Amino acid sequence: MKKDNRLLPNKDMPDFERDYFCDAHPETVKPLKGFIEKFLNWARANSLWILGFGTGCGAIELRPLMTARFDMFRYGMAPRPTPRQSCVFVIGGYASIKTLKRIVRSYEQIQAPKFVLALGSCTINGGMYFDSYNTINRIDHYIPVDAYVTGCMPRPEAIIAGLRKLQELIKQGKAEKANEYIENFEWYKANQKKVIKDWNMPDYNW
């Protein structure tokens, strides 16, 4: 892997804060070839560590997954408190402009390979808030989404189904949205910056 010397402009940050943040440009990391990657994908699929982002009503639907009734643990899924250690980012419903900033930041802080599961109609097209002044209509304009679970709000069973689907995608090696995000970095950033006014963070949150 070649070392990339591209630096982020970070021009929306005050000068004195630039030293606080890493300004390296993110890089795509290509998957390995052949059996090893398959094996790793199997492991990734069977060990989904979830970072639940309770932006909307979906958050409450995530909790039951831990209970005896739904028991996501049997599929190797587990909640994880920090983005650093998680692989699945669950957007729990509509995202406002204010939360979008946090979504972007957390998403970027998750280490690749990372997957995004978006819950509910709001994440797809804004749902019932489609004409609100501060709600994001399409989350996938801002971060790449691997799988959607429709519904308003989807029940835990639906979420499990979504996660199972994600597992399948991973096993098939089709969940490479993390690289996509970096490949289309400028586009995503432009979209993000269009809606987020008080940016005050680096262009990429390492």
Place this chain on the structure above:
Amino acid sequence: MDTPLVLKILYSLISLAVITIWGLSLGGIVRKIYARVQGRIGPPFWQPFIDIIKTYGKRTAVTHGIMFFLGPVFRIAGGIGTYLFIPAILGSTIFSNFSVSGDVLLVMYFIFFGQLGMALGAGESGHPYSAIGVARGLAQMTAFEVPFALSIIAIVIQYHTLNITTIVLAQQGSILNWTLFTNPLATIAALIALLGMNMHNPFSVVLAPQEIPIGPPTEFHGSYLALMQTNRGIFNAAKLVLYMNLFFGGATNIFALIIKTFSIYMISVVVGVSFPRFRTDQSIKFFLFVPTLIALLAIIILVL
């Protein structure tokens, strides 16, 4: 001692591999048991292995600096070292490890090696939660070390030696020769200390996933985390082996080792599922009061 060095290293690797597998499986089994207790199916017992593979398989990683990078290495070196300085199975050349390096004092202090390195690594991440977690963990450690040290002192008084092998030898013969029965007070004190050491409830405030996202390791990910997960298995098993040797008559074969460590671990697990969590200052006060008094009593009885 007479074993050639290369062979010795080979033996140690085998012993290490066995204990790693057992340690991780033990974690998986316990999670399964937890699940069953709660009426769930739960993850398979090999789930820890999958998790580790997955964490190793992370493609990107960041580092906050040298100590951050070395922290997990310290941690697992501490765990492995601790294990390597304990003779795991009595009379077995393969499982005697590097116990010629030192006695129980060495083991007691080597436990700190990993913790110190981990604390440093966590510190360099610059994350306040790491520091808070470390502060809590160290504080709690000082407290549970007291009953632990006192019960080891009680054992030393009892067997007149610091040599683990000799201590195990003295417990052979009958089940009634175990320290558990010859010196129950010391054993109880040490077992309470074990709860703190394993950071099970009610002493889990160090990791506290809700308030300080799992405390010290909050910034660690990818291979760092994988190393630490591996360590959790090894270190846990090492502590159990130490307890087994000191209090439960040691083991003469691998099955005895597995059964005994499993049983000892279950004690922590049972207590862990039944209690809520102490605040740090509460657990410090607790450790310095109940188990310490028990251990002191054990010493006093022995001295008299």
Place this chain on the structure above:
Amino acid sequence: MVNPIMIFILFLGTAFLFALFDKIHRKFSFAILQLVLLINTFIAGQWLYKFVFTSQTPVMIFTAGFKPPFSINLRMGLEEAFILFAVNFVGLLSALYLSKSFKHSKVYPLVLYLMMIMGVNGIVMTRDLFNLFVFLEISSISTYALIALKENEQRLASGFKYMIASGLASVFFLLGTIFIYHITGTLNIDQIITHKSFVITSLGFLSVFTLMMSLIIELKPFPANGWALDVYQTTTSGVVSIIAVANSAGVFYAFYKLLPLIPHNQLLFIAGIGIVSFLFSNLIAIKQTDSRRLLGYSSIAQIGLLITVTALTRYLHVKSSTSLFIISSIFLSNFIAKAGLFWIAGIIKKTHIKEWAILRFKPGLLIIFGVFIFALVGIPPFPNFWAKWDLIRFLALSKLHIWIILILLGSLLEAFYLFRWFGSIVRSEQNEEQLLQPAYKTVPIIIFFLLLIIISIGIPIHIYQFDILPLLPIVGLLILSIFDFLPSKLKAIISMIIIAGYTLYIYPVLSGVSLVFAFIFLAGSFIQLIATMSRKGTDKGFFPLLVGMILSMGSLLVARSSLEFFFAWELMTITAYMLVLRGRKAEKPALLFILFSLAGAYLLLSGLSYAHVINFSLVGLGTIPISAHMLPITAFILIVVAFLIKVGAVGFHIWLPGSYAEAEDDTTSFMSSILSKTGIFGMLILLLFLLKMNMHHSALFTSMLGWIGIFTVFFGSLMAIFQEDVKYLLAYSSMGQLGYIVLCMAAMSHLGWVSGLYLAVNHLFFKAMILLAVAGVISRVGTRNMYEMGGLIKKMPYSFISVLIGIIALSGVPPLSGFGAKWLIYTALLEKGWYFRAGLSFFASAIAFLYLFRLIHTIFLGQPKPQHQNVKEASPFFLIPQFLFIFAIMAISMFPNLIIKPLSTFINPYFASTIQWQGNTLYSSLGYWNGNLVMYVTMGVFMLLLIWLIISIGRVQKVKQFNIVFAAERPFKPTTTHFAHNFYAHYKRALGTFVRPVTTGFWNGVGEWISSAAGSIRQIYSGNGQTYVLYILLYFIVLYFIMGGK
């Protein structure tokens, strides 16, 4: 030989001609005055020379051609010559000092001045009681008149009080004289003394009592001395220095002359009068802020001490040469120092002691001032020190315990206010002011200063037959003082050369354990001296003191007798004090340091005095056969407490954190890593005695010592974790570590001592390393508060490494050398059967983790502060010694045998060894440890895993301080993100009760109590002259009844 009567002839002959001389010119008359005094000094000096260096016997001079009782006779002996010389000399210098006043005054003061000095001369020489009265009056009257030189209201008022008080006293003297004459029929003192049996009659007693008391009143005893203080406070410096020293000297000699009249059983009362005066004057002086009055109190106290000592030596029938030495040493110290201080007061022209701070800008004068103060307190090598040494020995031999306590207590009080004064001057923040230092005023001061130095050097060489060895620290100090103008780096190199040379010089004497300590004291200092090269400019004064301190520690090792040991000990204390005082905010801590150190030194002094052995030193130990009762229990306890104070054992520790923390940063590492071990060294000698003596209860003592040690460890460590100031943290940590050493030494076993010494050496390495690294950090970031630092690992990686190695070594984590210490300690304790102590020390060593982690985390890890963006790595001068120590630690970690084997051999002569080797494995009776293998295993495992991590992790992006997951937020600013302040709040909640400042509270209480006692007692000085007269009267009456008058 000039007949002493010439002295009077000169005085009287010229005095009456002054009116004539003055007609010629004032300069002429002044020259005559000087000439007279000079000739008299010369005459006295000539006699003194004869008495000291030839076998001249005392001479009686008969006037008018008759023998007594029909005429007055004079005596010229050693004592007289000595005092006359001193008095005329100080008269000469004081006249010089007063030359300006004399120039502008009328001619009469010159005459009065001459008469006053003559009066004193007469008092000293005459052997006739009535003549004594006459001379007393001559000098008094001229003094009264001189007080009004440069008249002002306060001088007049104080002079008047003086007159009525002193007048009353002289009336009593007259009464006593006439009664004695009535009874004995003679006025000749020698004849009266031969017939002194009359004293047993009540009239006889009354008359002698009246006589002596009036003399004592003239010597200003507490509480009948308010008038004298007023005089001291107001009179011009030149005159007051004469009153305080020359007049007092005369009257004191009169007292000395008449003392044989006092019956033997009454001598203790006289001594009591003196000690009361000594104690209370020193006590009250604590509250005093007027500099002159303070000096007045000190004068009165010193005279009180003289009275006590004179009476006591007489009471004990101490050999006259010895008692003469003691008395004259105390006399001289006070004489020179007090005159000098009053003279300095005349230059400063400030009343409040705080205003003396302008001295700070006159280094020469400041040094002289300091030396005078040290001379008063009795710091070696000044005469008072030797006097104290001999005096306390005699008192101890005669079992006058209470006197020892009182004298030392008084000395401590005196030291307190004098050092407080000195400290406040050195550390004042007052601005520079113009200070006139006319030559006529400075010359006398400098002459007295030089005189003091010469005498101080002369005493050890001539009286105690010191060879050069124990004096080397002073030599070293002087050499460096000569080179003080050079830049620091050069001086550091010179210091290193001196220390290396010294080490080579004393090397042949060293063996066994003293080698270990020589390594700590000398080699440790040598390496740390590199760090001092980071000092900028010339940094005057630092290196002489440092070298003095280091060499005094070396001196401790090679001391051959108790005296040499104590000498080195005190030298070390005072140089260390001066070093501490160099710290910017060190005024209070330095005072605490010197107070506790002096208290310790006094305990040591009394302990050594109670010991039936004069060779309390490591070298001396080998030369004498040890018997069972060489160190009585009292001596043992006193000495051990002295060393515990030095070590900073719990209860005596309050001096430690402040002085370590507030000293300059590189000094701290000397103090903590090296100086503190002197206490251990002393304790080692003591325990060796104990070991060989086979003392009763020795097991109990060592057991107690063990508990003290472990509690020191525990409380030291516990207090360390709650400190915000990094140097306080390390200071408490030092306290804890030294506690371990005490604990080990107290175990009194082979393994215990091996572990103690091992830890001592190891502590040198890691503590010096940490402290130097911290010093480097402080030098860059400019703060000592840890929470104001953070993230410095990126800026100062080398400092980080040494702190890292340091804390691993300190905490005892394998594989570094610290674990060796822990292994040895626990094995030793368990072998000894000290189970609870072992348990507690385990707890303490776990607590040590807390402060160590805090230390490294809050400084080097966590969030860097924006203001430290441009901080650079510490100066290489700091780093070089650190890395030398790292190398040492690594060496003994890899090969513990390097150190444990020799240590074991050194201890072998004292205890049977319980450890043995098999290859690299060390076997104790309980367990085993192979440091070498542990190192290999650890390093092997670590390396393998590191390689695996590097392989498995792949590409790693280095990120910056704010790239942390912060609950989906970003940190606000580094200061609020760095978790550092009140780091162990939860621990405080759990165990805070143990760190309530009980000890500090106790000592504060003691201080408060003493201070308020002083405040209340001094209320007796109402300022009303009549009250003072009443006091004198009551003093007479009360003492008369106390002394058993009928």
Place this chain on the structure above:
Amino acid sequence: MRYTLILGFILFMIGLWAMLTRKNLFKIVIGFSIIDTGVHLIIVTIGYLSGKTAPILDKLVTPANAVQKVVDPIPSALVLTAIVIGLAVTALMLSYVVRLYKRRKSLSIEDYRELKW
């Protein structure tokens, strides 16, 4: 002889009383002077032997019989000196008082108490 001795002591006491109780500086000096006088009286009395004459050699008192005939001459000599000294001290005290009065216009000893403690 005894009476003069007692008288001397009485004078001494009166003087002392004056020094201790009178506030006026002059009176204190006078008190001192009275004490002095008392002491002088005592001195002379002590040297006096009843029935003997002054120690002056004349027709009646020859050097041969002087020892039997005269009183002890030494106290007489002493008292002369003492009187001179007492005079000097008193004079000096008075001059101090005058000067003090000139400065502060007060003769009370209580007004001169600034110096204390």
